[in-house]
Amino acid sequence: MSISHLNPVAVWQQFDRICSIPHPSKHEEDLIQYILEEAKKHNVVTERDEVGNVKLSKPATAGYENAVSVVMQSHIDMVPQKNATTSHDFTKDPIQAYVEGDWVTAKGTTLGADNGIGMAAILAVMFADEDSGIVHGPLEALLTVDEEAGMTGAFELKESWFNSKVLLNLDTEEEGELYVGCAGGVDVTVNWPVAKVPVDAEACVAYELSVTGLKGGHSGIDIHKGRGNANKLLSRVLLALTKACEISIAELQGGTLRNAIPREAFATVVLPKGQESAFQSVIERVTEYITDEYDYVESDLMIRTKSTETPQSAMDMQAVTGLLNAIVTCPNGVLRNSDRFEGVVETSSNLGIVTLEDELVSLKFMTRSLKDHARDNAVQRIRSCFELIGADVEASGAYPGWAPSSDPSLLKSMKSVYQTLFDQVPGTQIIHAGLECGILGAKYPEWDMISFGPTITGAHSPDERVNIPSVARFWDYLLAVLKHLAGKQSA
Known part of the structure; x- marks a missing residue:
């Protein structure tokens, strides 16, 4: 019809x-x-x-x-x-x-x-x-x-x-x-230049890592529903990998709009040969934890890996750790509910986009609040996370x-x-x-x-x-x- x-x-x-x-x-x-x-x-x-x-x-x-x-x-x-x-x-x-x-x-x-x-x-x-x-x-x-x-x-x-x-x-x-x-809102953009280093293809292996199947949704209307943010979940997996493997990141892409909760995120990672078993063990363990946490709200969540061609260059390992710590720590989701209006979210933040293009990491947030000063405080929390690693943080397009x-x-x-x-x-x-x-x-x-x-x-x-x-x-x-x-x- x-x-x-x-x-x-x-x-x-x-x-x-x-x-x-x-x-x-x-x-x-x-x-x-x-x-x-x-x-x-x-x-x-x-x-x-x-x-x-x-x-x-x-x-x-x-x-x-x-x-x-x-x-x-x-x-x-x-x-x-x-x-x-x-x-x-x-x-x-x-x-x-x-x-x-x-x-x-x-x-x-x-x-x-x-x-x-x-x-x-x-x-x-x-x-x-x-x-x-x-x-x-x-x-x-x-x-x-x-x-x-x-x-x-x-x-x-x-x-x-x-x-x-x-x-x-x-x-x-x-x-x-x-x-x-x-609510009013503001766009927050984080830019961080990073140097890539050559990858020894003979000594390393590479994997594509993906987080898919999330519901996503509107970063204002759906932010209170506890849905998974693909950028945050992928970074959590990657950070766990740094504890067991010497990983570096060659490619990173998650989300497409700052005002949409990201449904998918992808990374290409490199690690020394001989660490494949530890890599897979971490993936299995963290996947089990995350799927258990989101069991009722994200029934189609998938975290997958597959071997891929080894890239020519990747981020320095120290930069990888700094970036992932900042992403995992930065505020996302509901930050405060309104005391005046029952059932209304007062302040929130959404990490909508993460990209690594050439030698620049870029992140884009949408931060919202019923109160302008609370909105600005959320921006400051994002700024504090990323300025610690030397990134440039800019807020623009604020509206009441x-x-x-x-x-x-x-x-x-x-x-x-x-x-x-x-x-x-x-x-x-x-x-x-x-x-x-x-x-x-x-x-x-x-x-x-x-x-x-x-x-x-x-x-x-x-x-x-x-x-x-x-x-x-x-x-x-x-x-x-x-x-x-x-x-x-x-x-």
């Missing part, structure tokens, strides 16, 4: 088209051109700012011209993650979305429901004909670029560009929950969190609409992921903001999927909210 035939058809047709046009972060232009062309066909006014963000404007339904103006917001880009066995070029190949029971997922890659479903709903509203039955006041839409790779669009958004007082962010992933706040509004009127209205529609009271949450609302709110402090969306699981991983019935509820709710707000007069 094609996803374009699912209900609500208007949303799924747009999402199907979105999936057909490659749009990873920093490669959104083809999708933007589709949006601009469709807007022209439907007489929707479009503008773009200097960084590439798209603004759409649509007049109110007849009779609601004086209603409060609303801006709907989503981001255009998607996270490009795929399984190691999947052949896919995110800059050229369409996402292969398909129906699996009550879910839509993709073949071996991220689906892009984050934030493609939110964007599809916005386009379905903005491109709807007058006879669609959709009732709304004056509408604006903001589609931002590069959210997943640095929130560039939100940071560079033009000020005084919008007239609305209410912002509906459609970028959360649990239907039936209204989000009123989020989104504090809950002191005026509860919009939240009360939206909870009432949900209860009337579904005979159920929606939940209220603060999300540990980094929504754009904090940045946008700093530029437009007059905006009253709420975030909501359908149910999406496995975001930022090839396990990503979106629940079909929840999309229908999300769509019905969005239309009901727009109709309700259309009944409120602009001040």
Whole structure:
């Protein structure tokens, strides 16, 4: 069954088209051109700012011209993650979305429901004909670029560009929950030049070591679930090997995005001939320990080795020990839970990427917190670990969190609409992921903001999927909210 035939058809047709046009972060232009062309066909006014963000404007339904103006917001880009066995070029190949029971997922890659479903709903509203039955006041839409790779669009958004007082962010992933706040974050990059030394191929053997089969996931939404971090686990195995063998590292690669919990990590190691037995013994012992620790959360975890061709050069053994000690020690996962909001992670860190290219070790973290000073303290902990071995540590792209509004009127209205529609009271949450609302709110402090969306699981991983019935509820709710707000007069 094609996803374009699912209900609500208007949303799924747009999402199907979105999936057909490659749009990873920093490669959104083809999708933007589709949006601009469709807007022209439907007489929707479009503008773009200097960084590439798209603004759409649509007049109110007849009779609601004086209603409060609303801006709907989503981001255009998607996270490009795929399984190691999947052949896919995110800059050229369409996402292969398909129906699996009550879910839509993709073949071996991220689906892009984050934030493609939110964007599809916005386009379905903005491109709807007058006879669609959709009732709304004056509408604006903001589609931002590069959210997943640095929130560039939100940071560079033009000020005084919008007239609305209410912002509906459609970028959360649990239907039936209204989000009123989020964590801020910062990118941390560690660079450490290392000298490689020649390897005596006659006296040494080499092995490829891999950690695979982990669930991965979103480094904000899934960070509290105790999932394994492939970079940390591989480093733990390697450090244990240094206690029994004279290993050096020739190649190192783990993870692909700083804001995704790494699912796989790989290393090529070299050791003197005669130490193979000790090497295998350590691998077996540490594998047993790790699989026992992660037995219930990572049932597909695999730690494997295989012989490989001996490389020409590898890191000095002393450098190897220093690096592994720093990686094993550095903060990762949940660092503190909130004392104010029950069940909410306050501060976390994710070691998303580790690479050894030529003679440079590079590590990339995403650090998050509801409190800026706690976020900065987590950065300092990372800095302390790696500056001890002489590495350069840089923090960049810091963005603020989104504090809950002191005026509860919009939240009360939206909870009432949900209860009337579904005979159920929606939940209220603060999300540990980094929504754009904090940045946008700093530029437009007059905006009253709420975030909501359908149910999406496995975001930022090839396990990503979106629940079909929840999309229908999300769509019905969005239309009901727009109709309700259309009944409120602009001040």
